[in-house]
Amino acid sequence: MTKSAGLGLAGALAALGAAVAxxxxxxxxxxxxxxDKGPAAIDxxxxxxxxxxxxxxxxxxxxxxxxxxxxxxxxxxxDDEWERYVKRMMRKPGSEINSAQGKEIYEFLAYDSKVRKxxxxxxxxxxxxxx
Amino acid sequence: xxxxxxxxxxxxxxAERGRRVYERYGCALCHGQDGKGGFANPNAETxxxxxxxxxxxxxxxxxxxxxxxxxxxxxxxxxxxxGPRPPxxxxxxxGQMSEREVEDLVRYLxxxxxxxxxxxx
Numbered sequence: 331m332t333k334s335a336g337l338g339l340a341g342a343l344a345a346l347g348a349a350v351a352x353x354x355x356x357x358x359x360x361x362x363x364x365x366d367k368g369p370a371a372i373d374x375x376x377x378x379x380x381x382x383x384x385x386x387x388x389x390x391x392x393x394x395x396x397x398x399x400x401x402x403x404x405x406x407x408x409d410d411e412w413e414r415y416v417k418r419m420m421r422k423p424g425s426e427i428n429s430a431q432g433k434e435i436y437e438f439l440a441y442d443s444k445v446r447k448x449x450x451x452x453x454x455x456x457x458x459x460x461x
Numbered sequence: 462x463x464x465x466x467x468x469x470x471x472x473x474x475x476a477e478r479g480r481r482v483y484e485r486y487g488c489a490l491c492h493g494q495d496g497k498g499g500f501a502n503p504n505a506e507t508x509x510x511x512x513x514x515x516x517x518x519x520x521x522x523x524x525x526x527x528x529x530x531x532x533x534x535x536x537x538x539x540x541x542x543x544g545p546r547p548p549x550x551x552x553x554x555x556g557q558m559s560e561r562e563v564e565d566l567v568r569y570l571x572x573x574x575x576x577x578x579x580x581x582x
Binding site for chain 1: 520538540
């Protein structure tokens with residue numbers, strides 16, 4: 331067996347061993363667990379009608395695989411953060427979020443961050459050096 | 462388990478070296494040789510499958526992806542909350558892969574994004 335083949339096998343076995351290691355799998359990241367415990371809805375009664383419509387898409391699609399509270403309370407705020415995150419979710423098998431829905435969800439979350447998370451949004455914008 | 466990291470040969474592109482890291486560490490065992498995923502992970506929230514990595518470039522910055530590789534995934538959500546725990550999760554590679562291997566792997570993963578997929582949404 332060559333050195334690289336040996337390392338390949340060792341790496342593969344390590345991957346498999348680590349991948350099936352079950353001991354630490356029960357604990358959610360405390361940061362995410364905290365998001366999950368927060369409010370599970372957004373009061374959109376004062377949002378524009380088109381954003382209220384997008385909220386429905388967000389609430390129905392983004393509670394399928396995780397709590398809606400996770401998305402409501404997480405610390406994403408900037409447009410590019412939401413764009414990446416929504417696309418990540420779209421690509422997950424079983425998310426059943428199509429491109430049109432993904433765009434709606436992104437537009438809602440980008441708007442919501444500028445209203446409900448205004449201070450966080452502005453702080454992150456400043457930290458990122460964006461105008 | 463600590464795995465000895467082979468120093469990657471010089472001369473290749475980072476993405477090419479990263480492809481070998483992907484193979485050497487067994488990433489393909491779950492994410493597939495072509496990165497399309499599909500390996501069964503019963504009761505995982507991701508339709509009972511391990512997700513692919515072909516589109517990571519649109520969902521992660523290089524820094525975010527590096528962190529994901531190093532940290533792994535502590536938990537995999539259940540499709541059926543009352544069902545069994547999904548048996549597989551991604552391990553963190555901190556302390557196992559060298560810094561260069563991680564960088565090369567990230568470059569490889571970023572390179573998988575199909576050139577035809579130009580639509581923003």
